[in-house]
Amino acid sequence: MTIDFPDLRFNVEHMSYPWTEELLSIMARSPNVYTHIAEYVTPEPTWPNRTLLLARNLGMAWEYSVLDRVFYGSDYVGGNIEEYVSLLKYEIGWIKKKLNPNMEKLGFSVLSQHEMEGLLGKNVLKLWNGASEHVQAWAMLESLGRTKWP
Numbered sequence: 001m002t003i004d005f006p007d008l009r010f011n012v013e014h015m016s017y018p019w020t021e022e023l024l025s026i027m028a029r030s031p032n033v034y035t036h037i038a039e040y041v042t043p044e045p046t047w048p049n050r051t052l053l054l055a056r057n058l059g060m061a062w063e064y065s066v067l068d069r070v071f072y073g074s075d076y077v078g079g080n081i082e083e084y085v086s087l088l089k090y091e092i093g094w095i096k097k098k099l100n101p102n103m104e105k106l107g108f109s110v111l112s113q114h115e116m117e118g119l120l121g122k123n124v125l126k127l128w129n130g131a132s133e134h135v136q137a138w139a140m141l142e143s144l145g146r147t148k149w150p
């Protein structure tokens with residue numbers, strides 16, 4: 001898909017767990033492929049070692065030079081805003097405080113301030129900015145009364 005449609009932007013969920021290394025090798029050659037880290041950090045983890053797996057996967061993403069296309073996602077599917085905000089606070093707080101000690105524990109370099117800001121927000125903006133260009137183009141076509149593509 002990334003070879004046939006090089007301009008199409010992809011977000012691969014959950015770092016393609018459990019095929020993370022395959023994803024990272026695709027990302028290394030395909031600059032429009034992004035991925036998020038939802039479900040690696042949760043208040044009640046289904047898989048208790050996923051936070052170490054996250055550190056390992058981010059260390060691998062750094063080695064593949066694709067860490068700037070990895071971003072935080074909540075994967076929240078509920079409908080309670082207070083629960084959602086609580087989840088965001090827990091997960092983002094955990095990432096800020098405990099991710100780098102886990103990176104060190106596994107022998108990887110810690111994330112710099114710049115890399116942490118990318119993971120927690122700036123990296124996804126690159127994906128969304130591209131999407132917003134297409135949304136604007138579509139809105140413009142619709143405003144002209146042209147609803148079939150192209």
Ligand SMILES: [Zn+2]
Nearest residue numbers: 013014038075
């Ligand atoms: Zn998901």
